[in-house]
Amino acid sequence: MHAFNLDTHTSAFIAMSITYLLFALHTLAYHVDTLSPATGKIPTTHTTVSTGKLNHTALLDMSIDFAVDPQENATAVASTMPTSTLAALAFGPDSGYVYEDRQGHVVKRENIEYDLTGLRVYNVGVLMASHLDSPFDLERCGPAVDLALDVINREFLKPHKIKLRKVQANYPSCSGAKAPGLAADMHFKNDVIAFIGPACAFALEPVARLAAYWNSPIITGMGDQLPSDDELTVTSGILGKIHKWKNESTDKSKYPTLTRMSYCQCRLKLVFASIFRQFKWKHVALIIDRSDLFSLTVGKNLEYGLRQEGLLSFVRELNGNEQEPYENYLKDASMYARVAILSLRGELVRKFMLAAYTLGMTNGDWVFLDVEIFQSSYWDDHDWEAGDAFDSHARKAYEALLRVSLLQPTNPEYQGFADKVRVMAKAYNYSFSDSEEVNFFIGAFYDGVYLLGMAFNETLSEGGDIRDGMAITRRMWNRSFHGITGHVRIDDNGDRDADYSISDLDPINGKFEVVAYYYGLHREYSAVAGKKMHWPGGREGPPPDVPRCGFLGNAPECHGNELTIMYGTFAFAIFLGFSFLVVYLMCKAKTVTSEAHTNKNLLEK
Template identity: 25%
Template sequence: MANENLQKKHGVLQGHSIQLLNFSTEDSTGVCAENKAQIIAVDTKLYNKPDAFFGPGCVYSVASVGRFASHWKLPLITAGGTAYGFVNGDEYKTIVRTGPSTTKLGDFASIIHAQFNWTTRAILIFHDVKKDDRPHYFLSEGIYIILKAENVTVDALPYQDSPSYYKEIITFMKDHGRIVYICGPPDTFLKIMKLFQSEIPDPENYAIFYLDVFAESLTERKPWLNNDSLWIDPIKVFKSVLVITYREPDNPEYKQFQDELHIRAQKDFDVNIEPSLMDFIAGCFYDGFVMYAKALEDTLAEGGSQNDGISITQRMQNLRFWGVTGLVTTDKNNARNTDFNLWAMTNQESGEYGLVAHYNGTNKEIIWSSTERIHWPKGSPPLDNPPCVFSSDDPTCADGHLPVLGIVAVGSGLALIIFGISSFLIYRKLKLEKELAGMLWRIKWEDLQFESPNKYPKKAGSRLTLSQRGSSCGSLITAHGKYQLFAKTGYFKVRLSEF
């Protein structure tokens, strides 16, 4: 389509013709094949001597062909290749990415964190089976790298479609962060959120960003819709969920392109496709072709050669032009500046999502909606590092909050001390009682009389015995020679013969 419209519609390369050679780099199952892409690139270079490559789109295929293209000094224009590694200008000198890239998504996340003062930590959870082109891994790595570069602690966890992984995800969220980015197929995301609702008692303290760049979950503006009859009130937990998508162009040229694209797909390939954000990627390929043609025309106008791939590539750096996908701008690494949309639950009753903001990748700013807003469950954005939740980040919390083992140890120690003191007191009491029980000199209270002994007849022997030195109550001197004064208070009434 771009080649057909190049001269008559865009007025580029008038008087020149472009020969296109089409190849598929997929295997028999329709999966991207890195080895096949390399072989096609080498054979094409050897037998056809191309001036440029358009595609492939898959990351690993772009990487392998891109190294060859840079070595041959041939431009490689693609709307794929989202991975962060392609910013390496030494290894990939001639790659031009006219589609979205992970670094631009990372820039968007950075602006979001600055907006809500999330400067400490975040977590990243992505689906990764490591048997395909790993789209969710490469899409999310930009957030990890950009936030890390800004001294934000970012912990990442890959997962697969298994109940054991989902349980691990919930534990990971509890232990590592409150600002969460999840990238994976919609069905796995719903499973995560269902378990999240049953296991997390305070969902209002979380902000969950679902990276659904093609808006697959927003077909009815209700990403919580599911067929699980046992899931009660999913709307409640989704109040903490925001969705990030690519921003669909709203210019009239894009709508015309989209309509023509669907007609050609049906006519040329007998494929019926519905409008979606996938069309945006096709539009990026279209604009990439036009961008190359403009750079080639400028090179030829200055006396250059169509084989001067380095010069042509450099002309596409920091470029700005209007394409079918709207304003197209590139950076110094020949990567397109990408726009994104931010969606949130704007109707708390029906659970319908609305557009609350969009990110302008060219100006690196967020434009907030004048009619819709984020309804945070707590009335304000959650904290990324709540006090005393992640103790490793806040050592002062250790003074007032002991870990569970510490509490158990202190409690056990106090119990042992109390038991020891109690045992000692009981033992001491029993010992004293035993000693008192063995003292034969003790007399009973009722054996004492407090009246004059003259009322009772007594034997002289008894009086003599009591009057001996040291025995008389009126004695002024003890057996040790120390003076003490005693007063008579009572008399022991037992007779001498009774002793």
């Protein structure tokens, strides 16, 4: 037996250290939850203490004299359940804890974690495509999610002693190959209570199904975008998937926890139909580029919707990668309509408008429409100016073009938000160029997270369960609020009724300017007060639905004078013929009489 002799300073230091440790444990041990295992035995208490990088567990019951710290950045939880009722305390990576009785039956499983300020932490999963150079990838939308999480943690959840923490993952392309696996990791390993993203439709679809099964709310700022070009090769396969997603996402029976915060291509038909009603157009042609995925999906949605409305009279598809005589498509369309929708990528819109100019279709008798969701190189350049010898003709031709776009926010609040996104994007190794706008989808993700925070706040305030995804989702549907992108209206199916702008080309400055809006809430066309539509050819109004002489120029009323002249000419010809015949007969009779008289005289002699 050895005796240790400690000097006074050493003894005092040890005593102070022990006192400080006991005080720290006592101070940090106030986060106590009561658990009632299914066995009905004595409730247990547990406390999580976070100290710096590692999370440790303070044990309050001396019947368990050990602590477990399984890994860095993970929370280990120990129980004060009496040893008589506790057979084992099992830990898994990021999976909380599991109580088991002596028979090995699972009694309770839960994740509970607190931060240093005493807020209970819940994880939310952020799942987006990365490095796609698309307007909805992680590098652009991630900063908006971060900003929104910061706001809802501060404004909505802090009063409830709760904090949301982001768990982030990304996938390389717009497909469903990896997204569901990543979502499963988030659910089982990180115990997320909600999902933010994906944006791409084919990645979103399987994740939304899983989220519904797990009863987790899922928010997206997009939801319509198709897979990458290099992943799809068969057009019929694309269209089949498009049709399936459109049908299933419309009724939401298979995605009851999914909320889409952006626009739905399925509702573009309502925007165009409102324009056609405004100007009394009932015969519409539609030309679709099947080689461009966005043009194809927009075109097919318009074809399906406008055909139901009885507005389509002509539809043609083309392969935009092939050089074709575009004039032929316009000539064919002219036999059925004078209003044409060009669901084409920007470069091809310009070629068609130049062809229309050559055919004399841009002088006011025709009107063309296209879709540019917002200005972005991702959608191709829809401008008339290409820096070539045809710019002057293109500018003139574009006076006959109306453009439908999402209503892009321009208020000071949004500009301040955009400035923050630009700064925070650097943390994602991305820099916005001077010409790139912080687009609508980025704002839609912010509004989606903000709406999720409102739903959490309302649920907690009424004593609800923050893990009840269906209940959380129902609080997000069928409501309106003012978001960073303006007025946000989510319908009773969990889709946003987006607002759109209708623009035409100002012939003076050569720029597209907004002349009308389509408001999703009211679903009607609304002209901008004091703004005049510039109709081509100096016309004061829109071209008629049907030309005066018909699409083929053969209306009877246009041929009245021609028939009169034709019938008059024919009658005059008959009259002349008859007169000639009478004169001829008279002359003939006179000649015969004269000859007879002459012969008589000869005979008398």
